Amino acid sequence: MAELTMRDALNQALHQEMERDPRVIVIGEDVSGGAGGTSGKRDAAGGIFGVTKGLLPRFGEARVIDTPISESAIVGLANGAALAGMRPVAELMFADFVGVSLDQIFNQMAKFRYMFGGKAQTPVVLRMAMGAGMNAAAQHSQTIYPMLSAIPGLKVAVPSTPADAKGMLAAAIRDDDPVIFFEHKALYSRKGDVPEGEYLVPFGEAALLRQGRDVTVVAIGRMVHFAAKAVDKLAAEGITCDLIDMRTTSPIDEEAILESLSQTGRLVVVDESNPICSIASEIASMAATKGFHDLRAPVQKITAPHTPVPFARELERIYVPSPNDIEAAIRAVMKEV
Amino acid sequence: MAELTMRDALNQALHQEMERDPRVIVIGEDVSGGAGGTSGKRDAAGGIFGVTKGLLPRFGEARVIDTPISESAIVGLANGAALAGMRPVAELMFADFVGVSLDQIFNQMAKFRYMFGGKAQTPVVLRMAMGAGMNAAAQHSQTIYPMLSAIPGLKVAVPSTPADAKGMLAAAIRDDDPVIFFEHKALYSRKGDVPEGEYLVPFGEAALLRQGRDVTVVAIGRMVHFAAKAVDKLAAEGITCDLIDMRTTSPIDEEAILESLSQTGRLVVVDESNPICSIASEIASMAATKGFHDLRAPVQKITAPHTPVPFARELERIYVPSPNDIEAAIRAVMKEV
C-alpha cells in the first residue's frame, strides 16, 4: 500500500497496463502535449489534469497519441483501432464534450457487437473528467453518467477513491466491452491507500463502506464522501446507515442495494446529477419495483436541482448536494416510521 | 374537426404557424428536396416523412431551407437564428441523429438563457422522428426522450394523437423556450379528429384518456395506444384504470399522476425506451418519493429491454412493449393487494 492521489493512482494503472499489454494505447488532446511547441519539450502537459503524465517518455509517440481538437474523430479513432485489435484508452478531457462525440459513443461503440451479430468487440476505455467543484460553469462541470448508463452496450465506471480508480481503470482496460470511465475533477487530488502492483476491481460490485441498521444510503462518485460525512455524524447519535458506493452505474449492483434495503427499509440516494432520469431516479425506481415490500418510508433522492451548473462559488456550492442535505434526508426517512 | 393523419396534422400546424408569424422558418435535410436535382421540381421530398410537404411552394426558399448533411450546423443554425430573433423549426430527421448534434442541443440551446444571465431566448423547435416499428434497426429506431428530458432548459413533447401533434407543435413554435419535439414514426399514418384553425395544447398537462378505480397507467407516445388496448380489454373484466398520456416529458405533469395514484394506489408505467434512467424510472421514482404513502403494490415498469433496437421483424416485435405485456403488468399489480 502507498498513499496516492487519485490522479497518481490512475497514472499508475495506465503505466502498468501499457507495460503489460502492448496493444494498449492512449489517445487524446494534450495527453502528452508539447508537440509543435517551441520549447522542444514533449510531455509538456501529460493530460490537462496530469493523469497521462510520463506515458510519452516511457512508451513513445506511437502509443501515446496527441490529437487535434476533433472529439468525434478521437472516439472514432479509438473505435476503429479497437475493432482492429488494439486496446485504446481515449480521453475526452471534460465529460461535457460528449456533446460533440456522442454518435461515436452511443450509435457506434455501444452497438457494434450487437448489430454485427456478436462478432465485433470494441475494447475501448473512454476517460472523461466530470463534476462540479472547480467553478468551471455550465459547459465544463456536468455529471452525465446517467445519460451514458442508459445506453445498452456501454459499461460505466464512477470511482470514488484512489484505490478504486486504479483497480477499476485496470479492469476497464482489460474488459472486452467498451467502458466509459468517469473521473471526478474534485477528487483528483484526494489521497488514499492504493495497493501496489497489479490490482483489479471488478465491475458491478458495489462497496459497502459503512454498516448500519437504520437507513440504506446509496451514493456515487464525489457524493460518496459527502454521504460518509453525514453517515458518520449521525452514527455518533445512534442513527446507523449502510453506506453503499455504487462504483459502477452500468452494471448496477442491484443485489447489494436490495439486500441492504431489506435490512433497513429506508433508502436515501445521493447523485450529483440533475434530478430527472438520474441514477438517483433509477435506484428509487428499483426500490419502488423490486424493493417495495421492504420499503417503510418514502425514498429520499438527493440530487442537484434541475438547472445547469452555475459559475459563482456560492451558486455552485448550493447547486451541489451537501453533507447537510444528506443528513437532513436521513433524518427525514427516520422520522417517517 | 377533420380526420387527419398525424403527418397531416403536423403539416397543418406548420402551415398555420408560418402563415401567422413571418419569423417562423423551417430548416433541415430534404425539408423540401429537389434542390440541385435534374427534374427541376422542388418540394420533391417535403421531409422524408412528408411532414414539411407544401411549405416551400407556399413560403419560398428563404423560409424553407434545405441543408447539407451537417446536423451540428443545422441545430447551430437554428440556435443562432433564434438568438437573432427568428423562430426556427429545425428537423433532425431521425432522433438517433442527436448523436452528431448533441452539443448544440445540450450545451448550447438548453443553456443560453441560464448562462447568459436570463438575457437570451432561444425559441427553437427541434423536430425528430423516433421509435421502433419500421424495422429500421439500432441506429434509426431509438426513443431518446429520457436523455433529453433530463437536460435543464429543454422542454420535451411526445404527442400520441394527431390532435395533440397539431396543438403541441403550434404551442412549441410559440414557446419562447427551446422545445424538442418527438414524432413517433409508427404514428405518422395514424388518423384522428383534429380541430381546424388555431389549436394549442399547453405543455405540462397530461391527458386523462380513461378513468378508473384500480390502477394508474402512465404511458408515452406510441405506448399510449398499446396501453389503451390493455386498459380497454381489462375494463370488460371489471378492472378499471386511469390511463394517463404524459404528452410532455419535460415538464412532467406530476400532479396528474400523483392525484391518480392517490385514488388507485397502483402504478404501471409504459415507456418504449431502454429501462435504465428512463421516463418509466422517473415516474416510478416519483411514486417512491412523493407517492409512497399512496402506493399499495410494487410499481410495474414496462419498457424495452436493455438492448439496442434489433432489425428483424420478429425481434423488433418482442423488443417493443406490447399490449399483452401491459395487460400482464396491470394484472400483476392487481394481484398484489
Next chain:
Amino acid sequence: MQQSPDQIRQAYRQMRLIREFEERLHVENPKGEIAGFTHLYSGQEAIAVGVCENLRETDYIISTHRGHGHCLARGCDPKGMMHEIYGRADGLCKGRGGSMHIADLTKGMLGANGIVGAGQPIAVGAALACKARGDGSVSVSFTGDGASNQGTVFEAMNMAVVLKLPKLFVLENNGYSEHTGASYGIGSDLKTRTEAFGIPVWEADGFDYFSVYEAAAKALEYIRAGNGPAAVLAVATRYFGHFEGDPQNYRAKDEVKNFRETVDALKQIREKVTGAGIFTVEELDAIDAEVLALIDASVESARTGPVPGADILLSDVYIDY
C-alpha cells in the same frame, strides 16, 4: 488493362454479383418480405470492385448506409448477407443488423453504417492499427457526396494527415444525397476540399472498372509507401431510388435509362474485355449464369431461413456483464 485474365474474371464476377444481388432485391422488396430500409448500390459497382480488387487480406474497409456493394466486393458471403437482409437468425449478423448494418469482421469489413459520416473516423482508427502492425495494411472508407459535408468526415481527413496514417478515402459522387442534388450541398467541390486537407486525390470514372482500379492502385501505392492518406474520387450514378420505395421526383425522367444504355459499368467491362479478346461473350454469360443461380439460391434459402427469437434479442449486448 494490364490485369491478368483471372483478375479480370474475378472483377467481372464481383460486379455482376453486386448487380444481380441488387436488381433482385429491387424485385423482391415490393413483395413485403423484406423489412426496414434498403438502399441499393446498382450503378456504382465499378467503384466498390475497382477499389477492393486492390486490397489485401489484412486491409480494412468500412461502408455506408448503402453497403451491399462494398460488402460483396470485400468478399462477404452473399448468402449470409441475403439471410441478414431477410432478418434470419443465421444471417451474417443474426438478423439483428439488417441491410444497413452488415459487417464481417473476419473479412476486415467493419460494417455498413446507418449514420452518415460515422465510418470515416472509425476507418482512421483501423488505419492506426494498420500502422502499428507495420505490415503495410491500409484502411479504406467509402463516402458519398452527401456524407462529404458531415463534420466527422473533415475531422477524419485532418486526423489521418496529422497522424500520417495508411488510409484511403474513396469518395463516391453518385449525384444525389437523398432527394437533393450533390451540387447543392457541396459549396465548392470534392476534389479541392479533399486536397486542401493535404490529401492527394486520384480521379476516376466510376462507371469504368479499369479507371477506378488504376486510380485506387496509384493511391494505394502512395499510401503503402508511407506517405499518409490519399483519396480516390469517382463519379457514377445510382440506378434506383435513395431507398426502395423512393419515387425519385427530383430526377429527370430518362436520367437512369441514359446511363444504363451508355456508360453502364457491366456493359463497359463486357465490351472492353470481349473487344480485347480476353473473354468471349459466352464465357462472360457463363459467369452471369453462375451468379444468377447463386442469387436465386440465396433468396430461396433466405425466404425460409430460421426466425430469430428472444435469445438473439437479448444476447451480445455485452461480452460479459
Next chain:
Amino acid sequence: MQQSPDQIRQAYRQMRLIREFEERLHVENPKGEIAGFTHLYSGQEAIAVGVCENLRETDYIISTHRGHGHCLARGCDPKGMMHEIYGRADGLCKGRGGSMHIADLTKGMLGANGIVGAGQPIAVGAALACKARGDGSVSVSFTGDGASNQGTVFEAMNMAVVLKLPKLFVLENNGYSEHTGASYGIGSDLKTRTEAFGIPVWEADGFDYFSVYEAAAKALEYIRAGNGPAAVLAVATRYFGHFEGDPQNYRAKDEVKNFRETVDALKQIREKVTGAGIFTVEELDAIDAEVLALIDASVESARTGPVPGADILLSDVYIDY
C-alpha cells in the same frame, strides 16, 4: 491609415482596455478571489478591435473560451464583465456564466463559449437572420487555430457558402491549441483549407491594428455586397498561458518577451500614430490613465459586489415552465 483621429482614438482605447483588463486579471487571479478557468486574450488585441471597429450596431459576433477581448471590442461593459468574472449577482450574466460565458445580447454579442467550435454554426444562424432582415448586417465568429480542426467549424463554413450568408470567419492563429503547437493539429494550413470551401481569405498581421482593420474591411465589403461568407486570417500570439496557472512548458523561454518587445500591438499603434503626428504621446497616455482608472474601479467594485443566492441559482432555466 485613412481613419479619422476619432476612429483611431477609439481603436487605441479599446485595445488598451483589453490589455489592461487582462493584465490586471493576471495580477488578481493568483490572489484566489476569482474562481474557475480564466483564459486571457492579451497579445491578440489588434484582432478583436481591428475586426469590431468595422462593425455596425445590427451586426452580431460570437466568441470563444477566450472571450474577454471580443466582448470588450464589441462594447460590453467592462464593469459588468468584471463583476461577472468575480461571480457577482450584478455581473453581466448574474454570476451564472463567469469568464467563459460572458454575453450581451443587447450588443449583438452572442456569447463566449466553453465548447471549442460551437460558436461557428451559431454565428451562421445569426447570419441567416441578418440575410432575412435584408439590412446588410453580418455575423462574425472568432475561431482559434486549434478550434479550426473541429468538425463543426468545417460544417459551418460549408453551410454559410451553400446558403450564401453574410458571415465573416475570423481565424486567429495564436500559435497554440492549449499545450500543443498550432502546426501539429492542422494537417495542411488554414488559408488553403478555408479557401477550399469557397471562402475567400484576407490575411492580416494580427499584431497590427491597421492591417487587421483593412483586411476585415475588405472581407466585409465583399460580404455586404451579397457574395456570401468571407474570412480574415490573422496571426499573433497569446502573452499568457492557455489558462491562468498554465506553466507553459511547451514554449521557448523568451518567446513572449520577444513578441512584447518587437511587434506588440499597443506598442505598434502608439509608434504609428505618434510617428504620423496624429496623437502625441501625452494624449495616448491620458487615454491609458483613463482606462486604468476604469479597470481599477471595476476590480474594486467587483471585489465587493453582491453575492448571488438561491433565487439566482434557480431562475432563468426556462422563460416559462
